[in-house]
Amino acid sequence: KNEVEQSPQNLTAQEGEFITINCSYSVGISALHWLQQHPGGGIVSLFMLSSGKKKHGRLIATINIQEKHSSLHITASHPRDSAVYICAVSPLTGNQFYFGTGTSLTVIP
Amino acid sequence: NAGVTQTPKFRVLKTGQSMTLLCAQDMNHEYMYWYRQDPGMGLRLIHYSVGEGTTAKGEVPDGYNVSRLKKQNFLLGLESAAPSQTSVYFCASSRGSSYNEQFFGPGTRLTVL
Numbered sequence: 001k002n003e004v005e006q007s008p009q010n011l012t013a014q015e016g017e018f019i020t021i022n023c024s025y026s027v028g029i030s031a032l033h034w035l036q037q038h039p040g041g042g043i044v045s046l047f048m049l050s051s052g053k054k055k056h057g058r059l060i061a062t063i064n065i066q067e068k069h070s071s072l073h074i075t076a077s078h079p080r081d082s083a084v085y086i087c088a089v090s091p092l093t094g095n096q097f098y099f100g101t102g103t104s105l106t107v108i109p
Numbered sequence: 110n111a112g113v114t115q116t117p118k119f120r121v122l123k124t125g126q127s128m129t130l131l132c133a134q135d136m137n138h139e140y141m142y143w144y145r146q147d148p149g150m151g152l153r154l155i156h157y158s159v160g161e162g163t164t165a166k167g168e169v170p171d172g173y174n175v176s177r178l179k180k181q182n183f184l185l186g187l188e189s190a191a192p193s194q195t196s197v198y199f200c201a202s203s204r205g206s207s208y209n210e211q212f213f214g215p216g217t218r219l220t221v222l
Contacts, residue, residue: 030207030208031207031208031209033210033211035213041215042199042214042215042216043199043201043213043216044213045210045211045212048208048209048210050208086152088152088211090208090209092207094206095140095157095159095165095206096154096157096168096206097142097154097206097211099151099152099153100151101149101150101151102151
């Protein structure tokens with residue numbers, strides 16, 4: 001049973017395109033996290049949100065708590081955005097985080 | 110601040126050998142986690158700790174042991190390595206579990222032959 005589902009699994013885009021990655025979850029949460037992992041690299045946190053929308057540069061994350069859904073948008077995509085994007089949730093109960101399997105993004109120049 | 114560090118970065122073991130992975134954090138975080146990452150499966154929790162001297166099992170604890178003798182360190186042990194434990198291992202820490210960000214180490218790539 002997967003508490004967190006992401007789509008698509010793989011995504012290829014041309015440089016400059018607008019990109020959307022989706023995340024759905026099945027448990028009550030206190031927060032949702034978007035993480036980024038470059039090839040062979042570590043994992044960094046991009047966003048943590050519990051409602052509404054957050055924006056960092058060209059990245060925008062939104063969440064709809066009622067629908068248990070979040071989206072990560074990348075505007076004006078660039079090859080350096082090529083990475084795996086991982087959605088994770090902090091459930092209301094328990095000490096564990098639940099992770100999606102990730103979306104592998106490739107941005108072609 | 111170094112954040113979260115892991116030692117070693119790479120390791121090759123033969124089946125049956127033992128080893129310990131060290132995770133250290135300098136952010137005074139209470140919570141620490143060990144994950145493994147395998148292709149197509151996402152991050153899976155092995156063990157975690159909610160404070161010095163405490164440990165708890167995660168989703169895939171079999172074949173692993175952990176210890177948290179000091180708040181800043183979280184050790185992951187493999188007593189008798191198996192090829193199924195070939196994976197990339199990530200340590201993470203956070204202030205708490207609810208509305209708290211996790212900080213990840215750089216990972217350890219382990220191959221068991």
